[in-house]
Amino acid sequence: MRLPPSTLPSLHWLQQHTAGLLRLLYPPQCLGCGASVSEAHVPLCAPCVRRLERPDPEAVLAHVRQLPGGEPVASAQALWAFDTGGVVQRVQHSLKYGNRPAQGRTLGRWMRHLFPAAHTGERLVVPIPLHRTRQLERGYNQSALLAEGLADALGASYQEALQRTRATASQTRLSRKQRQANVADAFAARSPQTLTGATIYLIDDVLTTGATLTAAAAALHTAEVAAVHVATLAFARS
Ligand SMILES: [Zn+2]
Known part of the structure; x- marks a missing residue:
């Protein structure tokens, strides 16, 4: 018919x-x-x-500062405590592999509660970069989605101010010491002259030992930034 x-x-x-x-x-x-x-x-x-549990910022900062080289980090916070097998792990897995960029930006917006309006002057929200090869494989950088959402919610600028100078091995199976060696000098500031004097909010998905974030903070300090505050979605105490 x-x-x-x-x-x-x-x-x-x-x-x-x-x-x-x-x-x-x-x-x-x-x-x-x-x-x-x-x-x-x-x-x-x-x-x-x-x-979900919000980790104590003092405890997160103390954890990061245990690392040799952790001193340049002005503050360290995470939105949620990592819960192996729980809700936060499911969210983090979806953020990393689920390719749902709008959800990633929402999570970044939720991280605005970590930043009271105490910092004045130029504020730049900077994601931990993926190595080019890994980003091509995955198609996106989960930390960049968080940083974009956070910058939007804070009315701060988003800037990809760091680059990876070399590929690094996956950190998952490495000890604290090995992790530090793995990421040492793995980052460099891009256009350092644009960063001088800025307050940086450095964003990653998970804070474990803090080795990645402290290596990245050291690279930002070579550009004479005012301060580096780190924030992640989850804190997985190692
Ligand atoms: Zn629910």
Whole structure:
């Protein structure tokens, strides 16, 4: 049977309604508990967020400063304590491998609570860069998504102020000492003259030993920045 043309949905109609239909068929879900959430860019429902633990900033900073070379870090904070097998690990995994950039930026916006409006002057939000090869493989840098969202929420500038000078091995199986050696001199400041005097918010997804962040902070200090404050989504005490 042939339907008269007027009863067939037009391409325009389909385009207009596909997003709505998809939301009906696959409502966006909380990564923590599976409850439906209002928008696809929201990774967790409000009750799940309320249950997560905020690490004590003093403890995070003390942890980073245990590292030789950790002194140039002015403050260190994380939004949530890492929970192996738990909600934060699921969120972090999705951020790193799930290719959902809008969710990554939302997480970055949530990190604004780590920064009271105490810092004045030029504030630059800087992501830890991935090595070019790794970024090409994955297609995006999860720390850059966080930094973009945070910069947007704070009304600060986003700047890719660091580059990797060499590829580094995955840190996962390395000891604290090996991690430090692995990332030593792995970063350099890009256009250092644009960084002089700026307050830097240095952003990564997970803080473990702090070796990556302190190596990156040292590179930023060669550009005579005013201070480097580090913040991550999760703190996995090592
Ligand atoms: Zn939930």
